[in-house]
Each structure stands twice: as structure tokens, then as C-alpha cells.
Amino acid sequence: MSEEIPIVKKEENTLNKITDLATTITIGGIVLYQMGWVYWTNYFSVLDIDASFIEMPFEKFITTTWYLSLFVFFCFLAGVIEVLNKKGNDLDASSAIFGVSVAITMILSTYMSDILFISILSGLLLFFILHMYLSSKYNIEQKTVNKSKFIYGVLVIMYFLCFLVYSDKAKKDANEVRKKIKNQDIEITFNNESKAKGKFVFYMNSKYFILVKNKKGKVETVVLNDSEIHHTRFIK
Numbered sequence: 001m002s003e004e005i006p007i008v009k010k011e012e013n014t015l016n017k018i019t020d021l022a023t024t025i026t027i028g029g030i031v032l033y034q035m036g037w038v039y040w041t042n043y044f045s046v047l048d049i050d051a052s053f054i055e056m057p058f059e060k061f062i063t064t065t066w067y068l069s070l071f072v073f074f075c076f077l078a079g080v081i082e083v084l085n086k087k088g089n090d091l092d093a094s095s096a097i098f099g100v101s102v103a104i105t106m107i108l109s110t111y112m113s114d115i116l117f118i119s120i121l122s123g124l125l126l127f128f129i130l131h132m133y134l135s136s137k138y139n140i141e142q143k144t145v146n147k148s149k150f151i152y153g154v155l156v157i158m159y160f161l162c163f164l165v166y167s168d169k170a171k172k173d174a175n176e177v178r179k180k181i182k183n184q185d186i187e188i189t190f191n192n193e194s195k196a197k198g199k200f201v202f203y204m205n206s207k208y209f210i211l212v213k214n215k216k217g218k219v220e221t222v223v224l225n226d227s228e229i230h231h232t233r234f235i236k
Helices: 003-046 057-061 066-085 093-111 114-135 147-181
Strands: 090-092 144-146 185-190 193-206 207-213 219-225 227-236
Touching: 003 057, 003 066, 003 147, 066 114, 066 147, 066 227, 090 147, 093 114, 093 144, 093 147, 144 147, 185 207, 185 219
Parallel strands: none
Antiparallel strands: 090 144, 185 193, 185 227, 193 207, 207 219
């Protein structure tokens, strides 16, 4: 009987690892899908297209925007690895805060000028060095934070930063499309031989998204199904 116990424990450990991996993949897939939805709803919103027209398979939501989540993850990667390599259950709070602050600054660097970015990083570094120096000189007791709580906190921060990054990227991409639209005149011939002209936005899931002027002279986005159209022609 004593020889069977290690085998049972090994099987339990293997099962736990498989369960943890499956859980991680499932949660990761859900989060990536949610971030993809954030991206495309913001993208469509800038182009004045209702979100109900978003028709994409699950995998496309993930594959079109996964690199944004990877960018956020890599900004925190060094700090997380450092934490995981630490022995014990507690971390120095000042070091943890410094690492998180640097990661957040790197992510938000796209919203800053180079001078502001360098100034913030330099300020954080000087503050951290000064704090460590004073703590050492005057024997100030260092505050600690639980390792598990720190990891969970980082995951929450990453999650909300992804919302910001995905939303901003979507709006920038959509505005780039808006600029290109000016030179994308299209003439549409319908099945009943009537015609319409507008600015071509894009084509997705057998639908044309076109900017046209309504009777009041206001520009709006219309969605036309392939089944309604006989042919299209770009006007140069």
C-alpha cells in the first residue's frame, strides 16, 4: 500500500496541472474575446455603424487583436517574473509599487511626449532610490505586500489597461479609415438597376458599408447586403 501513495499523488498533481492549464486557457480566451469586442465596438462607433452589424467568428475576435494584450503583458512580465522568483509569501511594497508604476508608464507612453515619458521614468527611479536610501539610513521598517495579492492586483490592473489600449487603438484605426474614405468613391448598381454613390468604408460578411448623404444633407453610414447589389464600381 505504501508504494501506491506516490503514484496516486503524482496522478493528482498531473490532473491538477491539466485542470489549471485548461482553466487558464478558458479564462484567457474569454478575456481576449471580450477585448476583441471592446475593439470592434469602438471601431464601429467611430464610423457611425451600429454594433449589431458586428458578425465575426469567435477566433477572429481573438486573432485580430491578441497582440495588444501581449503588449500589456510584456510590460509587466519582468516584474511578475521577479516576484515569482522571490522566496517567501511577502514582497517589499515599495519595490512592487515601483515595478507596477514603470509598467503602467510604458503602456501609457503612447499618450505622452518623449520628454514627459523620460521625465516620469526618471522621477520614479529617483523617488525609489531616495526611498531605499532613507529607509536604510534611518532603519525605517519596510512595508510588505502578500505575493498572491500582488499578482491578483497586477492582473486587475492589466485587465483595465487593456480596455484603455484596445479602445484607443480602435479609434485610431477607425480614424485612419476615415481619412482614406475621402478617396474611395464607389458607385453601386442594384438589382433593380437603380444606382447610388457614396464613400466606400469596408466590406465584411457579405455587406458593404458605405457613407452617403441623406435627404437632409447629413452624412450617414448605410449597410447594403450583397443580395441587393448587381455590381459595384470604384470611381477615380
